[in-house]
Amino acid sequence: MYSGQIRILCVLCALFLAGCTTPVSTNIKPSAEHVAKYNDLSDLDVVATLEKNVNDARNANMPFLAPSYFREASQVLSESQSALGNKSREVLVSNAAKGDAILEKGRAVMAIVQYRFAKELEYKAQLEEHGAPKLLPREYEKVMGDLSGLIGKVEREQPESIDREKAALLQSMLDLVIKAIQEGALHESELINADSRMKNADKQAPLTYSQALRVYQDAKSRIAAAHDDKELVQRLGAEATFAARHAQQINERVALLQIQLKISAASVASVGGVTSDVGAQENVQPEGKASGTDRVTLEKIVLQEEDRLRSISAALKLRDLRDLPLEKQVEEIKRAATDAVNQPNGEATIQDYEARLTAANNGIQQGVAELEQKDKQLVEKDDQLSKKEKQLADKDKQLTDKDKQLTDKDSQIKMLKKKLQTMKLL
Numbered sequence: 001m002y003s004g005q006i007r008i009l010c011v012l013c014a015l016f017l018a019g020c021t022t023p024v025s026t027n028i029k030p031s032a033e034h035v036a037k038y039n040d041l042s043d044l045d046v047v048a049t050l051e052k053n054v055n056d057a058r059n060a061n062m063p064f065l066a067p068s069y070f071r072e073a074s075q076v077l078s079e080s081q082s083a084l085g086n087k088s089r090e091v092l093v094s095n096a097a098k099g100d101a102i103l104e105k106g107r108a109v110m111a112i113v114q115y116r117f118a119k120e121l122e123y124k125a126q127l128e129e130h131g132a133p134k135l136l137p138r139e140y141e142k143v144m145g146d147l148s149g150l151i152g153k154v155e156r157e158q159p160e161s162i163d164r165e166k167a168a169l170l171q172s173m174l175d176l177v178i179k180a181i182q183e184g185a186l187h188e189s190e191l192i193n194a195d196s197r198m199k200n201a202d203k204q205a206p207l208t209y210s211q212a213l214r215v216y217q218d219a220k221s222r223i224a225a226a227h228d229d230k231e232l233v234q235r236l237g238a239e240a241t242f243a244a245r246h247a248q249q250i251n252e253r254v255a256l257l258q259i260q261l262k263i264s265a266a267s268v269a270s271v272g273g274v275t276s277d278v279g280a281q282e283n284v285q286p287e288g289k290a291s292g293t294d295r296v297t298l299e300k301i302v303l304q305e306e307d308r309l310r311s312i313s314a315a316l317k318l319r320d321l322r323d324l325p326l327e328k329q330v331e332e333i334k335r336a337a338t339d340a341v342n343q344p345n346g347e348a349t350i351q352d353y354e355a356r357l358t359a360a361n362n363g364i365q366q367g368v369a370e371l372e373q374k375d376k377q378l379v380e381k382d383d384q385l386s387k388k389e390k391q392l393a394d395k396d397k398q399l400t401d402k403d404k405q406l407t408d409k410d411s412q413i414k415m416l417k418k419k420l421q422t423m424k425l426l
Contacts, residue, residue, distance in 0.1 A: 028105055030097035037100065038093045046089075047080050050096040057103050065113045067148070068155045069106030073099050113151050120147055120166070123173040132180040135187065140180075143173050181227045182220050185237030189216055192244035201251040204258070205299045208247040215243035245323035253302045253326055261298075302326075309333065 038046045054070075054077050062070040076099035080092055114121065124147065127133070132140040146169050153162055193212055201209040219236035226232055306322060309329050313321050316336040321329040 028098070028101050030094070030101040034097035034100045034104075035093060038096050043084060043089055043092055046092045046096045047077075047084050050077050050080055050099050053100060053103055057106060060107075060110070062103075062106050062110060064148070065151065066106040066109040066155060068152070069102055069109060073102040073106065076102065109155055113154055116154065116162075117147065117150065117166075119170060120150075120173060123170070123177050126177050127173070127180055130177070130180040130184045132176060132183075135183045136176065136180055139176050143169065143176055146172070178224050178227045181233055182223050185223060185233050186216060186219060186240050189219075189237070189240035189244040192241070192248050196244070196248050196251050199251060199255070201247055204254045205247060205251040205302075207299055207303070208250040212240075212243040212247035216240045242320070242323045249323070249325045250299065250302055250306070254298045257298050257302070 041049060054073055057070055076095055080095045083092060127140060150162055150165055193216060196209055219240040222236055223233050310322065312333050316333065318332060318336055321332055
């Protein structure tokens with residue numbers, strides 16, 4: 001009984017595989033009209049005409065919309081090219097006519113596919129427009145494979161389950177379209193944020209870095225809700241990239257100031273004869289918590305400097321320059337200020353801008369000096385604490401010695417009492 005069932009299953013599988021591999025052109029025969037097109041042509045022109053028809057089909061996207069028909073027509077062309085000069089003219093004409101008949105059937109299938117899968121083909125165009133093959137190759141190949149499978153069913157005239165599979169495919173393609181649009185608009189900001197995270201931006205510049213992440217997530221959500229609004233998508237992508245670059249340059253500025261503070265703290269520690277880690281901005285309090293003053297203060301100092309530069313650039317009617325390193329911002333401001341010299345009251349204007357730039361530079365220097373002073377005070381406090389600890393240790397030793405002396409005296413008193421009792425007994 002079981003062997004019979006196995007044989008039936010094998011037969012069904014063989015029939016299924018045969019259906020999948022059977023050429024679609026098996027029952028296609030060229031008509032008299034197809035043959036008549038080539039009767040008056042030379043052997044070379046017969047093959048050339050068929051080649052042109054195959055190329056026209058390729059340009060019309062038949063390799064995707066009716067791949068089996070295009071593949072078999074291409075095979076006929078290859079055979080005709082090989083037969084040129086080796087086979088009779090009748091064979092060449094017959095092959096070319098058959099190729100034309102296959103292409104004609106292929107064009108009919110293409111029309112059906114374009115009608116039945118209009119939305120899927122629209123999504124395919126959008127995916128290619130937004131770079132999905134490059135940005136999301138695996139997901140793109142998956143949905144294209146599913147779509148090709150449905151097209152194959154149309155070619156083989158097997159409509160079973162197409163509608164059910166179409167619904168699932170449409171949703172998958174829409175999800176991928178949204179993802180591709182998000183990836184295209186936010187890819188640069190995502191890479192910049194990842195680079196900043198690797199360089200400890202979450203610890204060194206938490207304010208600007210967390211803001212960059214918020215802008216990125218907000219843009220991602222809003223793009224998902226309005227992915228077909230190209231202007232909005234472009235603006236949200238630009239905002240996310242701007243925020244990411246801003247956080248990146250603030251983090252780099254903070255890291256530079258940290259190095260300066262470490263050098264300063266190291267020199268203070270060597271002069272004071274105390275080994276300290278205060279300049280490394282990882283001060284640990286008695287409760288085991290980071291002090292939180294150094295890094296955040298460094299970031300705030302950089303942001304204050306940036307605000308001063310921003311007020312100057314706004315007065316010069318420049319765009320928001322905060323996505324540039326501070327040195328580049330200063331260069332842009334100086335260039336614009338130089339241009340402003342040629343305007344009415346230009347000299348007074350340039351002097352005002354130079355004064356603001358000087359104030360901005362003085363501000364950052366003052367902030368760094370204050371931090372250096374704090375570090376120096378912390379070193380001195382560490383020194384004082386060390387001395388106090390030594391004094392307490394000395395006092396503990398003295399108390400221990402006194403306790404020992406009292407213990408000895410108590411033992412002596414006890415011995416004297418015993419001697420007196422013995423004498424009284426005598």
